Amino acid sequence: MPSPSCLLRPVRQAAFRPRPQVLKRKLALIAQTQTRLASNVSGNDQKFTPAPPGEEPKGPNEGVSHSMHVTEEQAAYDKIQGDTPPDIDGQGTPVQEVLQRDGVSEDKIPQVMKDDMQPPGSGQKRSYSTSARRLAHTDMAQSQISENGMVVGMEYPDAGPGHKFPLPDVSSVSRLDHLKRRYDPVVEQVTKSIMRDGKLSLAQKNMSTILSILRTAPPPQLNPAFPGRTLLLSDSASASTSTPQPPNQNPFSPVPTPPDAPPTHLPRSTLPLHPIEYLTTTIDSIAPLVKIRQQKGLAGGGASLPIPVPLGIRQRRRQAIQWILAAADARKEVKLAERVAKTLVEIAEGRSPVWERRGMVHRLGVSARSNVRSGRGGMRRR
């Protein structure tokens, strides 16, 4: 609401009508000011001419009769205008809403409007869920919403909600259809570890020979001298104590994820018939869980501090493969494939010194477990 101080300036937005009393006084003051200005423009002195007799010079706020407080004045204005604020934006209420609100009877509503109106109870049925993982059946339920076939929010009903084109059917596509992932991951890792000078096909031939030898090997027996050297099988003593964990379908659930190297569900006696499982089980059993990092100078007196560092599944397997290849080179057979295969069989039967190497790493890791925090962080405390 324009205040009385703006009376000197021309009023552009005359959206209200002030009280007649105030208006008269304002008009008188405007006339007075205009005569004063006109006399100045006509070249008279710049000196202030005295006011005509009978009237003293008044300031901007002095001509107005302040019979009321500003807030009272505001309240009076509001009463005139009504309690609802004016619709300054210019958007009118839709007629349908007005009719609905006022409860106008149906015979008064034009037919065209009646045709466009939606039956009560329909309207925005769109789910405002922002979760990206929606199950298929809820999508189906949402798409079958209204009885007269109006599906709100689905401009492209062939596609799922929020999509313009239907998503491709990926149920028939498997990992093997990807050209660069077409081999078993463990087999691929071992093959590339065997490869020399970039001769991949030769390494693959050797790998195939290794798997053939594993196939014709007898089932691996437990070594009674070293009962701790067991394979990662679901029927072995170590696995029976742990509770079986279900495969984790929902990545958001609080259920802990299963281990990277799960125990093989095949019985020990049938391992040679599944040479890839035999290989995977052996490598995962012999793989160390940690590596020992030596941090220089932290142990005091210039000595380095051993810090155990956890390894991921691929790192563990790589370490196991390196140990296996080193142990294989110590054997007397001429062919590489025979050496590696017989080393694997020895490890599976618990007779290999590679187990001792793994045990050493784990023992050192356990004894140095308190150093885990020492290596972390940037600045070293002095």
Next chain:
Amino acid sequence: MADAAKVGSVLALDGPVIDQLREAKAFKTTQNWNLFRAPSTLARAETIEVAADIQDVNDSLGDTAGLGATTMRRVVTGEKASGKSIHLLQAMSLAYLNKWVVVNVPDCQEYVINQSAYTPAATKEGDQSKDQMYNQPQLAADLLSRLAYSNADILTKLKPIHKHGDRIDSRKSKNLKDLALIGAEDRIMAPRVWDATWKELTVPVEGAKEKRPPVMVAIDGVNFWMGETRYRSSDYKVIHAHQFTLVKQFLDLLFSRGQNSLGNGGMVMAVTTKSNHPITPAFELLVRQTRARQDGVEMTDSSFPLGDQYAKMPDPRVAELFHPDTQTAVTELKGLSRPESKGLLEYFAKSGIFREAVTDSEVAEKWSLSGGGIVGEMCKLGARTRVGIYATGPREGVKVRV
């Protein structure tokens, strides 16, 4: 193995037969034995044919030595890995089971690559115009050794009946095995001892009551003998394979040149090899022509195979092998039939190597993938390992075939 109802089933070999085959060097590393504990072979339609031929030879033999003796002559061809060497092994097994004497040449390549000693053979009088022939003593010794040890049971019961010259007769060998071992142990004597042993086995004494057993001659890789060798004469001229006495002897027998035949009956089976083989256009053309003639295609037909007009002249020594009097039959080994391939895959499945269910669609798939049932390819497919079974893991393994 001779039973027609057994086509498509995999039959195990008997223990004594396995020992004999091993002594004869019939087992090769290219024959898919290494995945199985005991050697077994698939009985094919061609196996039944060989068994029938052996039976025919047995039936034709009369009461006295050499009476009614027939010599069967076969050349077996086929694609790579179509089962030719195994076919030869099956023929040898059948011969051993029928108490025949088996002479095996496991690898013809040894005779032509100049890795064995060779000596000029004495030319006979009146043969000045003919080629200089050569002996290969070590190869003759190896031949005698295989013969002696693989046929030990039969040869110890046969006594020498011919005269072979002082050097050999003075040793007074009690039986044919001892005779053969003279040459096996003494390399210099080997060519003469070979001639003597061969004469004992294939030249009967007319009217003798004691019958000698028929002889099976098995030759693997005969296309190596159809061209020039890596040997050179004293004039530094290349020696042709047919100038070697052993090679010439076997080829004369195979293509019935001269009077060469098995006097006590028997069979000569030669098998070609398609892996690492020499280029022998003349031999290949003649094989095609023989097969065309067998199929009934006349020489005047437009579809009769003719040589390339603009190629080099074919090897004359090879060209004259298939003369009109030859009775050598050429067999081509093709792919397996569906029942045979099913039997083979079932064998692999029962051995625990093939992990899929052996249904008709699976058999059809493997049959197609192996190029129409080529045995070697089908064995590779049956023994294949691909992806393992993966439960869970960061590499999202998928359960596929093992």
